[in-house]
Amino acid sequence: MICRLDPFTGLAGDMLLAALIDAGAPLDGIRSAVASTGLTGWELTAERVRTHGLAATRVRVLVTDPATERRAAELISMAGSARPEPVAALATVALRAVAEAEGRIHGADPSQVHLHELGGHDALVDIVGVAAALHLLGVTEVYCAAVPLGTGTVSTRHGVLPVPAPATLALLEGALVTGSELRGETVTPTGAALLRAMRARYGPPPPMIPLATGYGAGTRKLPDRPNVVVATLAEPSHDDGLEPVVVLETNLDDVTGELLGHTIARALDAGALDAWASPATMKKGRPAYVLHVLCRPSSVPVLRELVFAETGTLGVREVAAGRTALRRHTTEVHLDGRRVRVKHGPHGAKPEHDDVAAAAAALGLSLRETAARALRLAQERPRAEEEQG
Numbered sequence: 001m002i003c004r005l006d007p008f009t010g011l012a013g014d015m016l017l018a019a020l021i022d023a024g025a026p027l028d029g030i031r032s033a034v035a036s037t038g039l040t041g042w043e044l045t046a047e048r049v050r051t052h053g054l055a056a057t058r059v060r061v062l063v064t065d066p067a068t069e070r071r072a073a074e075l076i077s078m079a080g081s082a083r084p085e086p087v088a089a090l091a092t093v094a095l096r097a098v099a100e101a102e103g104r105i106h107g108a109d110p111s112q113v114h115l116h117e118l119g120g121h122d123a124l125v126d127i128v129g130v131a132a133a134l135h136l137l138g139v140t141e142v143y144c145a146a147v148p149l150g151t152g153t154v155s156t157r158h159g160v161l162p163v164p165a166p167a168t169l170a171l172l173e174g175a176l177v178t179g180s181e182l183r184g185e186t187v188t189p190t191g192a193a194l195l196r197a198m199r200a201r202y203g204p205p206p207p208m209i210p211l212a213t214g215y216g217a218g219t220r221k222l223p224d225r226p227n228v229v230v231a232t233l234a235e236p237s238h239d240d241g242l243e244p245v246v247v248l249e250t251n252l253d254d255v256t257g258e259l260l261g262h263t264i265a266r267a268l269d270a271g272a273l274d275a276w277a278s279p280a281t282m283k284k285g286r287p288a289y290v291l292h293v294l295c296r297p298s299s300v301p302v303l304r305e306l307v308f309a310e311t312g313t314l315g316v317r318e319v320a321a322g323r324t325a326l327r328r329h330t331t332e333v334h335l336d337g338r339r340v341r342v343k344h345g346p347h348g349a350k351p352e353h354d355d356v357a358a359a360a361a362a363l364g365l366s367l368r369e370t371a372a373r374a375l376r377l378a379q380e381r382p383r384a385e386e387e388q389g
Helices: 013-022 027-035 072-080 085-106 121-137 166-171 189-197 257-269 297-311 353-363 367-388
Strands: 002-006 042-051 054-063 141-144 147-151 153-156 159-162 177-183 208-217 228-236 243-252 274-281 287-295 317-323 329-335 338-345 348-351
Touching: 002 013, 013 027, 013 054, 013 121, 013 189, 013 208, 013 228, 027 042, 027 121, 042 121, 054 121, 072 085, 072 121, 085 121, 085 166, 085 189, 085 257, 085 297, 121 189, 141 297, 166 189, 243 297, 257 274, 257 287, 257 297, 287 297, 329 367, 338 353, 338 367, 348 353, 348 367, 353 367
Parallel strands: 002 141, 054 208, 147 177
Antiparallel strands: 002 228, 042 054, 153 159, 208 228, 243 287, 243 317, 274 287, 329 338, 338 348
16 A cells, blocks of 8 residues: 655644544554553544644544653653554654654764653654554555745754754655745654655655545644645556565575574564565585565565564575566455455455464364355355345
C-alpha cells in the first residue's frame, strides 16, 4: 500500500496520526500499540471537526501523568517495547533521529539528551501511533509533497529561536521543502522525524490507484485555509505488471537451525514479503545455508539491520528484482464459532494455516478435515450471496 502525503499547511505528529485514522486506521489497534510501550496516564481520542467547510479528524492526548520530559534513551526503550515489532522498529528510528539531532545541536550524548518539548506523553503517543497506523493499514511506501516552512520565531526551553527550529531543520535534511507565507512553526520535530523514519520519497508519486483519503486537522486555526494534512492510500499500478522488490541474501555457516528459523519468523513479522533458507556448500566443503529475505525497497533498512543483528553476519547482498503479484483478497468463515481466514486468488483459495491449526485443536479435528471444511464454506458463500441477490 502506498501513502501519499500532502502537508498542505505543514506537518505535525498529531496531524499525521489524525489523517491516517481518517483514512481508515483503527483507533483501538493504535491504542493497543501505544499501551504496549508501558506508557501510563494517557488517553487518545479522535473527533470529527469541520475547518473552512472541510470535514476532518482531530486527535487529542489527555494526560494525567505529570512527567513532561524524559531522556531520549528512556523514550527509545519504551518505543522498542511496542508491539507488533514493525511498529517498534519505525518508532525507535524516529526517536533516535530526534535524539541525534538534539545531541548534535547541543553537543551532548544523544542517549542523555533531555527531550523537553518532546519528552512528554504526546510525542510518544504520536510517534508510536503513526507507526501503528501505517502497519495496520499495510503501508509500505510513503511519498510526500514539498513541506512548507513557516517564518518568524518560536519559543523553546532554550529561548526564542528562528523558524524552523534548529532540530527541525536537522531532521529535514534530505527532504523536499518550500517556502510559505505562513507565520510560526509549520513543521514540528516529531513530524520531521516521522518523515525521516518512514523514508518518505518526495515529488510526484508513482502510478497508483487511490483507495481512501484522510484529512488530519491541527489545533492551530488559520484565517483563510484549513490547517490539515492529507493522506491518500493507494495501490501501486505497474504498467508492465512488475512490482520492484529487493532480495537480501547472506551466507551462514555458523548458525543453528533454531536461530535460522527464528530469524525467518522475525523477518516476516517485520514486513518481509517472504523469507526462506536454501542449503549451500562453502569453501573447504563446509555445509551452510543462504538466507533469503524478499521485501519492498522501503523495507530494506529495517530488514537489513534485523539480519545483521540476529545472525551476526558481516555482509548482506541486495539484489534488485521484480515480481508479478496477482490480485488477492481474504474472507472469513466460521467453523462452530472458530474464525478461519481464507485467502482467494484468481486460480484458487487457501485457508490460513494458523487459523486452521487453532480451529482443529479446539474442535478435535484433523488439519486436513478442518481445512477442507473451511474451504468448502468459503466456496459456498459466493453462491449463497448470488442466490440472495
